[in-house]
Amino acid sequence: MDGLSKSCATALLAVAALGVSPVCAAKTLWFSGMSWTVRPNGVGGPANNNWCENNAFVDANGYLHLRITRTKGKWCAAEVLSDYPLGYGVYQFQVDGRPDLLDRNAVLGLFSYPTADVGPDTTNEIDIEFAKWGQASGNALNYTVWPVNLSLDPTTRTFPLPLTGNASTHRFIWQRESIRFQSTHGFYDDNRYPIADWTFAPADFAQRIASKPMPLRMNLWLFNKPPSNGKTVEVIIRQFKFTPF
Numbered sequence: 310m311d312g313l314s315k316s317c318a319t320a321l322l323a324v325a326a327l328g329v330s331p332v333c334a335a336k337t338l339w340f341s342g343m344s345w346t347v348r349p350n351g352v353g354g355p356a357n358n359n360w361c362e363n364n365a366f367v368d369a370n371g372y373l374h375l376r377i378t379r380t381k382g383k384w385c386a387a388e389v390l391s392d393y394p395l396g397y398g399v400y401q402f403q404v405d406g407r408p409d410l411l412d413r414n415a416v417l418g419l420f421s422y423p424t425a426d427v428g429p430d431t432t433n434e435i436d437i438e439f440a441k442w443g444q445a446s447g448n449a450l451n452y453t454v455w456p457v458n459l460s461l462d463p464t465t466r467t468f469p470l471p472l473t474g475n476a477s478t479h480r481f482i483w484q485r486e487s488i489r490f491q492s493t494h495g496f497y498d499d500n501r502y503p504i505a506d507w508t509f510a511p512a513d514f515a516q517r518i519a520s521k522p523m524p525l526r527m528n529l530w531l532f533n534k535p536p537s538n539g540k541t542v543e544v545i546i547r548q549f550k551f552t553p554f
Contacts, residue, residue, distance in 0.1 A: 336362045337388060340373045341549040348388035348528070350513075358530045359496040361385035372405060373549075375414060375529035384535050388528035395421070396522035398553040400435075401480040403496045405545040408439035408477070409449050409470040412536040416440040417544050419479065421523040432459055433519035435488060439470070443532055452481070452490040454509050458516040468492070468505035471516050477504070484554065486514045496547070525549075 336347040347362045364376040364387035375387040402419050411417060423433040431452055434455035442445050448467040455463045476496050482489040487510035494502035511517045529544050536542055 310343050312535055334394060336365075337392070338365065338367050338373070340371070340546075343549070343551075344392040345389040346392055348390065355530060356533055358386040359383050360388060365389050373527070373546040375417070375527065375544045377410065377529055377531060377536065379413060379535075382529055386528065388526060388530070391525040394524050394551065395521035396551070397483050397485065398551055399482050400525065401478060401498070401548075401552075402437070402527075402545040403547040403549045404477050404544075404548075406475055407472055409472045411441075411449065411544075412438055412538060412540075412542055413441045414443055414498055414532050414534045414537055415542045416442075416528075416530050417534050418526065418528045418530070419521065419546075420526055421440075421483070421519070422526050423519070423521075423523050427470070427519070427521045427523055428457065429459065431455055431463070433457055433521070433523065434463075435481055435483060435519065437481060437490065437492075443534065450505055452505070452507055452509075453505060454517065456486055456517045457519060461516060464509060464511075464517070466490075466507045468507075470504060474506075481511070483519075485520065486496070486510060486518065488518060525551075537551035 338345045338347060347365045348360045351360050361380055363387055364378055368374060371492055376387055408417055409463055418438050420434055420436040427433055432455055436453040438451040439449055440451060441449055447466055449470040450468040453463050453465040465543050477494055479492045482495055489508040491500045491506050492504040493500045
């Protein structure tokens with residue numbers, strides 16, 4: 310296959326589990342030293358969103374932009390998917406802006422998501438999500454670990470997100486027996502100005518913590534309703550850094 314065909318195949322495989330029938334445009338981006346496939350135009354989960362490839366792009370500074378826009382009378386979300394799976398290590402995201410002020414119907418997801426060879430939907434996933442799930446108030450920072458065993462429930466913790474500026478760093482540290490989540494004010498490689506810090510370390514870790522490498526996804530989507538103020542939603546990811554163990 311040529312490069313275009315490989316990218317197209319990657320995109321199709323990545324969204325197949327979500328029930329999407331995209332028109333494959335095979336758009337790829339280079340961001341933070343990695344290649345990413347943009348989710349093609351189509352309709353599918355989560356929450357049966359419309360997805361538009363033009364709503365994800367990298368600017369002249371090398372920053373990733375994700376947008377929710379109204380396109381041809383419909384609201385349209387954005388997602389990118391790493392072209393290679395990543396395993397145990399530190400996953401760190403610098404968010405440039407105010408995810409604490411996201412519209413109450415918008416969700417920003419930064420997460421590892423299983424391919425079919427790793428497990429089905431609602432398993433193995435490791436999530437950092439910024440969302441109020443349609444509520445006017447409440448905690449906006451959500452950390453979730455989905456189990457390996459489909460019969461088990463996910464484990465979630467939510468935290469306030471009291472940002473005072475446009476710079477924040479969020480990470481999860483994925484190891485065999487634990488996953489640690491951290492968020493800090495500013496752009497730092499440690500948690501020196503902590504917003505939240507939670508470690509998930511269950512005794513039955515083999516049933517609850519993923520052990521196989523997975524692609525990383527970043528998406529911005531709507532939770533069942535359009536933006537409450539009717540305006541475009543935009544998030545900027547300044548940097549993603551992966552440090553393997």
